[in-house]
Amino acid sequence: MPTAQEMLARYGDASSCLKHLERSRRELLHLVETLSDEQLFQRPSAEVWSPAEVLEHISLVEESAGKIIRRLRRVGLGEAEPFPPSPPGQTRPDGRPLAPPLMEPKGGLPRAALLERLQAVRERVLAEVAESGERLPHPPTYAHPFFGDLTALGWLQTLVYHEQHHLRQIQERLGA
Template sequence: MFMLEKNSKIREEIWDSVKGLSDEQLNKVVVEGQWSIAQVLEHLRLMEENAVRGIREVLSKDEYNPTDPKPMHLIADRTIKRDAPDYLIPSNEFQTLEELRAKLASSREALENSIQGVSEEDLNNKSFPHRRFGLLSVTQWISLLGFHEQRHIGQIEEIKQSL
């Protein structure tokens, strides 16, 4: 599936952006009230796991809910500020890069497994709500995850400038 390939490339960009940083740098909060790089990575895991729960649930149902195209590329635009919902806010727990990599690998594997063997028809016509865009098909959710990670690459780069 093309979107998963695109998302994999974006994930590699994330790993490239944190290459060479120590675990202390990853966990350093450079501006009070903002996230560390480790927290950004944890947020990405929480988002992907949340999407997987929704995908599994909607794919288990027999109903179709076709959706319209949505401007999901806007998610990547960092000039539009948004607060994460409580269930996507990361903890302050110290985490190593190795731990974060394992958690993100696990959430990506869960995403891939959740759609394995699912027809394009189901992926395109089974949908569940997003808090900003309303109903999104499974295909749109997968695309949104890629744009969401792109957004946070920009945030990681901003944090790195202050380390």
Template sequence: MYGLDERREQVFQYVDELNDQVALAKPSLEEWSIMETLEHLYLMEKYIVGLINHAIQHGDVRQSEEKPLHRITDRSYKVQAPEQAVPNGEFTSLSEVKAAMERNREATMFLIHNKEAEVLQNRTFPHPAFGELNLEQWLEFLGWHELRHLDQMKDIQGKLQ
């Protein structure tokens, strides 16, 4: 649904080949480790799902046009992570962060399960780069966002070698 499972599977397949030591290593003081990148994905989904829940419960009925969400994977365009999604070292093992990400995903799927498509299509909130996105687009964004950071994790690993 919305490409979430397929994109998450790609991320998990990649990190399943790593160990905790590699995942915790930072290429520099200014850059995130792979673990911090995974924590960012965890925090971002948690934050976005909270906003989706709020929009379902209290949002005005509005529509938005389709956006080219696949362009989020273009890492030449930088967007500052919202404060709520900046990693703080919460996780120290891959198994721990993966379990938290899976719990988040279960909460995401529970929230949207049996929601009328009309509700997800006619509630919006703004994205800093794309403008107004409806809730379906936000769900699709989550998957594309994970692919963006999958490329980042591969770059991080390359810098560590």
């Protein structure tokens, strides 16, 4: 069984990650375009997020990871202090990870606001990756709640995994 870091490493370097992210975002946006408002905003069940809530969650996670990538760059340059330790991730009884409370969607965002938020957050992440450049794969690290200590590149790789995971999840729930 591969380790978390080995699993993330399959997404490759920053250039490869950016290609994966571009492709998954294109697929995600295309899927959203095909959904009626009812399909986008309706929860399959009380405890399962609607596709709109999943989109909000993706943007929350991506925004957080972008801030972590920036902070890791600044720590590496001696411009910021390291992060305090992060709490470990929580899992459901079936072993699936639970989103930390700050990454849970609040709901209520209209389609246009969701799409604008996804775009704005992605632009900030791309800027952070560009600014980090050659430093991405190098220490310092910060612990991901489920994947352990990761460099900025590792955090970028988690974004690839995360968006692809939720894209498949939405597709499966919709039978797409």
